[in-house]
Amino acid sequence: MIEMPIYCLRVVDIRISLKEAIYLLTGWFTLFIIGTDLFVISPLLPFIAQEYEITPAVAGWLVTVFSLMYAISAPLFGWLSDRKGRRLLIVCGLFSFGIANFLTAISQSFAMLITSRIFAGLSVASITPLVYAIIGDTALPERRGVWLSIVVSGHLTALWAGAPLGTLLEQFLGWRSVFISLAVIAALLSILNFRVWASTNQAHPEEAQVKGSALKIISAVSVTAFWAIAMYALYVFLGTGLVLDNHFSSSELAASITAYGIGAVAGSLFSGRVTDKIGARKVSIFSTVMLVGILALLGFFLSAGTWVYFLLFLWALIGYASFTSYQARLAEEFPETRGMALALNNTALYIGITLGSMMGGFIITKWGFFTLPLICSGAALISSLISAKRKM
The missing domain is CATH 1.20.1250.20 (MFS general substrate transporter like domains)
Structure with a gap:
């Protein structure tokens, strides 16, 4: 997992300091874990449906409620981050994301499982877009495209690496182990993000501050x-x-x-x-x-x-x-x-x-x-x- 973001930096051929590399690696790993949570649900649905004795169509509501909560709440967190700062929202989002995944892992009923995925969608809404935004704030204007492309690649890597790893873990330890693992990693990432983004500014002073309605x-x-x-x-x-x-x-x-x-x-x-x-x-x-x-x-x-x-x-x-x-x-x-x-x-x-x-x-x-x-x-x-x- 560590080799991928380093490889990304080499592919785009940019010269960066250690501090900048830490920013990018933090963003990359954060979106990789968020993406894994999103993409791993699909291959796990048959096992979840079997355990709760529901149809695959009903199990599919786990994806639907997550997406709806994300879509509804993301603008609110975006608005708050422009006024109160992004760091606290990202850290709190990761902490609550960890709790949501732990609740998913211990759910004893399908109703509790659905509730945990609603909570997860709410949490992710305060992470993904704000990671993009804080990378946009941190990068120099002439490097912003490259920096955003690197962190986006973390989310996309989850499609072909994170989700298969989760599926493999399910075969050995069951589907609940996937969400326990995500919960633990999210807790660690909340600490990392708290430390890393402590010194970032809201935006570069040389940029024209144009408000968009x-x-x-x-x-x-x-x-x-x-x-x-x-x-x-x-x-x-x-x-x-x-x-x-x-x-x-x-x-x-x-x-x-x-x-x-x-x-x-x-x-x-x-x-x-x-x-x-x-x-x-x-x-x-x-x-x-x-x-x-x-x-x-x-x-x-x-x-x-x-x-x-x-x-x-x-x-x-x-x-x-x-x-x-x-x-x-x-x-x-x-x-x-x-x-x-x-x-x-x-x-x-x-x-x-x-x-x-x-x-x-x-x-x-x-x-x-x-x-x-x-x-x-x-x-x-x-x-x-x-x-x-x-x-x-």
Whole structure:
């Protein structure tokens, strides 16, 4: 786990001091643990459903209530962080996140389990967007894209590393052990974050302190909502489509998800460096336009044998380059209300994921799986048009 963030620093080729490296490693590990909690739920659902004698659909409410609580409460924490500071909220969030995971581990009823995941969603809402914001505050403006790309890669690494590690732990010690482990690590991270962010400033004095109205920020984050629909309407049903329509084996499906995960991390990391060189606005617009094309290609060539691995890698590479560069763009455009902007952006992300999963289910039922990438391409087109029309 330690090798990954160090490798990230080498990939983006930046010169940093020990203090700056500690900032980045802290952000990376914090988002890696948060991401692991988010992504590990899916493979654990069958075991949870079996123990509580419920259907997988009912067990799926664990994800739904978490996402809803996150989406509702993230803007509040963003607003508070812009006025009271981010450090205390992040530390308290990690401490309560640890408690929430401990409650998940000891839940004796499904009602208690649901309650613990609501508490977890509330806790994460005060961590993820504020880590992005505090990294945006701490980084020099000319390095902000790279710094944000590194911490975003921590969240994405959980997709292909953290979740499989949790699944492996379940096989030996049961699913409850996963949440006990997360609770212990979260407690340690709360101490680390308390120490690390003690000397950070709210924002760099050389930045123009431009206040963004709530309406202006909401308009800006609508780009992310359509981006999330384009990405997740397809991703949620990717396994179903590849197995049922492409007849992929378990090993082929695992290779597909791995190719996607590697592409996501690579896209996030490399977009950061390009963003700092040519500007967040240009990169975010260009990558979202490219996303329109790659989703259309997926619609036509998703059954093209081994080529599908390359297409999935390219899709994630371009898609997450778009997301990371847009996060940097928001951090740049709303320096005084950075916490609120990035919190609302994460709310828009979860709204898009929810709408995308609902839309994807309807589309594959009505018109079949191979229609889905083409409709997702249309959602990406809307995202790119809004992004291009926006001005600071």
